[in-house]
Amino acid sequence: xxxxxxxxxxxxxxxxxxxxxxxxxxxxxxxxxxxxxxxxxxxxxxxxxxxxxxxxxxxxxxxxxxxxxxxxxxxxxxxxxxxxxxxxxxxxxxxxxxxxxxxxxxxxxxxxxxxxxxxxxxxxxxxxxxxxxxxxxxxxxxxxxxxxxxxxxxxxxxxxxxxxxxxxxxxxxxxxxxxxxxxxxxxxxxxxxxxxxxxxxxxxxxxxxxxxxxxxxxxxxxxxxxxxxxxxxxxxxxxxxxxxxxxxxxxxxxxxxxxxxxxxxxxxxxxxxxxxxxxxxxxxxxxxxxxxxxxxxxxxxxxxxxxxxxxxxxxxxxxxxxxxx
Numbered sequence: 001x002x003x004x005x006x007x008x009x010x011x012x013x014x015x016x017x018x019x020x021x022x023x024x025x026x027x028x029x030x031x032x033x034x035x036x037x038x039x040x041x042x043x044x045x046x047x048x049x050x051x052x053x054x055x056x057x058x059x060x061x062x063x064x065x066x067x068x069x070x071x072x073x074x075x076x077x078x079x080x081x082x083x084x085x086x087x088x089x090x091x092x093x094x095x096x097x098x099x100x101x102x103x104x105x106x107x108x109x110x111x112x113x114x115x116x117x118x119x120x121x122x123x124x125x126x127x128x129x130x131x132x133x134x135x136x137x138x139x140x141x142x143x144x145x146x147x148x149x150x151x152x153x154x155x156x157x158x159x160x161x162x163x164x165x166x167x168x169x170x171x172x173x174x175x176x177x178x179x180x181x182x183x184x185x186x187x188x189x190x191x192x193x194x195x196x197x198x199x200x201x202x203x204x205x206x207x208x209x210x211x212x213x214x215x216x217x218x219x220x221x222x223x224x225x226x227x228x229x230x231x232x233x234x235x236x237x238x239x240x241x242x243x244x245x246x247x248x249x250x251x252x253x254x255x256x257x258x259x260x261x262x263x264x265x266x267x268x269x270x271x272x273x274x275x276x277x278x279x280x281x282x283x284x285x286x287x288x289x290x291x292x293x294x295x296x297x298x299x300x301x302x303x304x305x306x307x308x309x310x311x312x313x314x315x316x317x318x319x320x321x322x323x324x325x
Contacts, residue, residue, distance in 0.1 A: 011075030023223035055095035084145035092149035117147035127289035173243030177219030202270035213247035243288030
């Protein structure tokens, strides 16, 4: 039986953070959660909740004492439209590096959220591996300051902690699932389209994106992977992609929405094409090469296109219930 770990989750009141807390609690681990926001009501008994900044010197000192077995760092400025500047650099790069130093001192395993956005535009419509993040023949690199801040963290972790700290950076693709409503325009496009279909009978997509395709991964697969990583401590320290490894076209999602909408209403779903105001910084194709994580964690939970569609159907039904009261 896997020993019970004491896990600190930062950004615990956010979308992925909430699901991470629940998954670790259900797996039998002791969880301490920290966020600037209050604890979600349904999770108050799943963790010891701390209200505050993950980079608070007192919390970093507590981590350095060895209190925690693992730190799962989900906190960040996650708005892809956030401007470059000291706040973004501090929150997404400098402060996580101080957190890593505290983990190293306290001998805690660090698992942190990176992003598939670090690759920017993929020049070839094929899965991209982690070591291609600065290969300009494969990808453009970050298209916005948020992505640049995540790539800076990954690169500095590789440089500063080649040994002496057990760490894993996870480059999430497009994470989707229930309880994502508080993310607003930063919610997965899959979630946004499903909600639009149930609430308005139409979906709005950029007029240049119907041939676009993205790699979608259910949040439950992400958190199940984090639980496995928490319980497998002797993995090579590195940045790993975390996605489905396949890309689903926007046109296919529109077809899913149209089919589900017609099943419920008997009517045709309307698709509205609108100009793309951020075409210069838009990822038209995302797909993660999962070879590296498959090699070190061969029993990891995986996702297929069929399972993404099945999960999308469940979300559609959830949104439909909320729309009809």
